[in-house]
Amino acid sequence: MGIALILQTGRYYEVNMHQIGCPLCQKAESDFSRINEGINRAATLTEKASHARELIQKVDTLLKEHEKVERSLAEACRAVLNLRKKAAEMVLKLEKVKR
Numbered sequence: 570m571g572i573a574l575i576l577q578t579g580r581y582y583e584v585n586m587h588q589i590g591c592p593l594c595q596k597a598e599s600d601f602s603r604i605n606e607g608i609n610r611a612a613t614l615t616e617k618a619s620h621a622r623e624l625i626q627k628v629d630t631l632l633k634e635h636e637k638v639e640r641s642l643a644e645a646c647r648a649v650l651n652l653r654k655k656a657a658e659m660v661l662k663l664e665k666v667k668r
């Protein structure tokens with residue numbers, strides 16, 4: 570339970586993203602896959618946290634870019650992006666607890 574589950578949920582949404590068909594999100598997808606893989610593969614929480622920070626930055630940038638996207642589409646995207654952010658924030662919280 571926890572991070573793995575949420576990241577897997579993120580992956581589930583990622584698949585759905587193709588169907589939603591937002592060009593911004595599609596473009597970002599390979600970055601998200603790469604960062605998520607980094608989080609999953611990292612041996613230490615410190616390493617996971619550094620990937621998590623990158624993910625949060627990426628999400629924030631994308632959320633900003635979505636201000637110009639059609640509203641109904643952007644809402645779906647925002648829901649997914651916020652989920653990604655939550656997962657990343659959870660990694661950061663775990664890192665803090667460990668210290």
Ligand SMILES: [Zn+2]
Nearest residue numbers: 591593594646
């Ligand atoms: Zn989008």
